[in-house]
Amino acid sequence: MSQTRILALVGSLRAASINRRLAEAAVQTAPEGVEVTIYEGLGDVPFYNEDIDVEGSVPAAAAALREAVAQADGLLLFVPEYNGSIPAALKNAIDWASRPYGAGSTKGKPAAVVSASISQNAAKWAHGDTVKVLSVAGASVVESAHLHFGVIGQRFAEAHPRDDAEALTELAGVVHELVEAVRQSVDA
Numbered sequence: 001m002s003q004t005r006i007l008a009l010v011g012s013l014r015a016a017s018i019n020r021r022l023a024e025a026a027v028q029t030a031p032e033g034v035e036v037t038i039y040e041g042l043g044d045v046p047f048y049n050e051d052i053d054v055e056g057s058v059p060a061a062a063a064a065l066r067e068a069v070a071q072a073d074g075l076l077l078f079v080p081e082y083n084g085s086i087p088a089a090l091k092n093a094i095d096w097a098s099r100p101y102g103a104g105s106t107k108g109k110p111a112a113v114v115s116a117s118i119s120q121n122a123a124k125w126a127h128g129d130t131v132k133v134l135s136v137a138g139a140s141v142v143e144s145a146h147l148h149f150g151v152i153g154q155r156f157a158e159a160h161p162r163d164d165a166e167a168l169t170e171l172a173g174v175v176h177e178l179v180e181a182v183r184q185s186v187d188a
């Protein structure tokens, strides 16, 4: 099989985001034949508005996101929790990628969700909402690839997740499960 392309979408836009660092660690775990790429530019995507979602004149940042999702074999989402739910930038990205209705680039796409927050709850509410939103958007959520990181402010205060052996093992497991789901969907 040719290279399996996994697109990572990070729900935190801040430069020092720990979710982003977890995504960077996941990039590093990709085995041969698998490429994990972090999508840059989620913060440039305008708020979804049906008035500007017009074939031929979709805003460039939204069109680029759709194209990147379409080109990916699987999606790997990294989700912090904002007020008990999914951050707006990530929800907005899924909304854009879910359209046109019934033919969006999320349709049938295997997707895994990793959540991470400073609380003990490990952003599980945001995780659950992201799974729901992805499912409604037509993605094929890979339940065996669920992963949660809690108290990340303390755990990753000193060390990047790529230097945390347990985190690397868990992230490698998520990438493995997602790639397996991609391969099964191709064989089906």
Ligand SMILES: Cc1cc2nc3c(=O)[nH]c(=O)nc-3n(C[C@H](O)[C@H](O)[C@H](O)COP(=O)(O)O)c2cc1C
Residues within 6 Å of the ligand: 012, 013, 014, 016, 017, 018, 019, 020, 080, 081, 082, 083, 084, 085, 116, 117, 118, 119, 121, 122, 123, 152
């Ligand atoms: C607007 C806002 C709302 C937040 N709400 C929650 C929350 O409901 N639950 C939680 O565990 N953390 C909450 N947090 C804290 C985040 O878990 C924390 O900022 C985390 O580090 C974000 O991930 P990042 O490091 O990838 O940016 C909130 C943070 C912000 C900025």
